[in-house]
Amino acid sequence: MVSINGNLLDNNEAKLSIDNRGYAYGDAVFETIRVNSGSILFWEDHYFRLMASMRILRMQIPMKFTPEFLESEIINLITENGLLNSSVRVKIIINRVSGGLYTPDKNEVDYVISVSKLSTNFYTISEDSYTVTLFKDHYVAPDLLSTLKSNNKLVNILGGIFAKENGFENCLLLNTNKMVLEAINGNVFLVKGNTIKTPPIDDGCLKGVLRTQLLRILEKLEEYQLEEASISPFELQKADELFITNVIGGIIPITKFRKKEYKNTVSRRLLGILNSRIRLGDK
Incomplete structure (x- = not known):
């Protein structure tokens, strides 16, 4: 089942209009969230990023869109799908209501929530090889819009196709300054000695929720020096680790x-x- 504006529908009954602005113009933002046994991980960070994204896109935030309301909507949908005791991937899409061409008639929003089951309760590291390459066909602009999880992700899509066609697990994207920005589906960290480096938000990378968690962890680990700084492609082959x-x-x-x-x-x-x-409940 999925939730469309709070209405629960079977997947085969859920339909969106061809006038939906998220479909027609990419006029939408989204959050991808992990829920473990009914507990939403990092919910506060997800919620505030979603609200900030809506403000940046000049969407009208409904008064009912409190953290408690959206959390209840998520848990209710998970429960209705029989996944309350499972690990679940949740996706919330917020799109501006239909009407207008490039310029919308209104700034009110609709929302869709969908869920799917995950295989593990906690994070694990695979022993499989994971090879990457640079994607140089298109570049990402280092501006505020690039930091949002919006429906405008053509560079990521084309990077994914390029990786698949050439036998790589992922591609690293570059911004227009030719600096390493992120992977097609996440932020990038580089380890060299005791220095851990990740691109700054000003370079145009996504303000990832797990990136935020790791920055908080690393700030408390005195043995590491944390840097939010641009990463040149030449630094990649000098690194001890990339993740x-x-x-x-x-x-x-x-x-x-x-x-x-x-x-x-x-x-x-x-x-x-x-x-x-x-495990300790620090979400």
């Missing part, structure tokens, strides 16, 4: 870029700390 983060997969170590192979020692340590915080 990707997102709230569904957790921490995904990159095993190979070009001829360079990487360790995953720091990745595993950080993943252990992250899982411990989740």
Whole structure:
């Protein structure tokens, strides 16, 4: 079942109009959320990012869109799908209501929530190889709109197709300044010695929720020096480790870029700390 504006419908009955602005113009934002046994991970960060994204896109936020209301909508849908005791991937899409061409008639919104079951309760690291390459066909502008989870993700889509056609697990995207920005589905971290580096939001990368969690963890680990700074492609092959983060997969170590192979020692340590915080209820 899915929820459309709070109405629960079977998947085969749920339909959107061809005038839906998210479909017609990409006039929508979304959040992808992980829920473990009815507990929404990092809910506060997801909620405030969603509200900030709506404000940036000049959408009218309904008065009822409180954290408690949206949390209740999510848990209700999970319950109706019989997944309350499972790990679940939740996607919330907020689109401006139909009407107008490029310029909308109104700024009110509709919302859709969908859920699907995940296989593990906590984050794990696979032993499989995970090779990446740079995607150079298109670049991402280093501006505020690039930091949003909007329905305008053509560079990510084309990067995914490129990776699939050329035998890679992922692509690293570049901004128009030719700096490493992110992967097609998550933020990027680089480890060199005791320095851990990730691109700054000003470079145009997504303000990822799991990125935020790791920054909070790393700020308390005195043995590491944390840098939010631009990453040149030339730095990748000098790194000891590279890894990707997102709230569904957790921490995904990159095993190979070009001829360079990487360790995953720091990745595993950080993943252990992250899982411990989740177990203790620090969301």
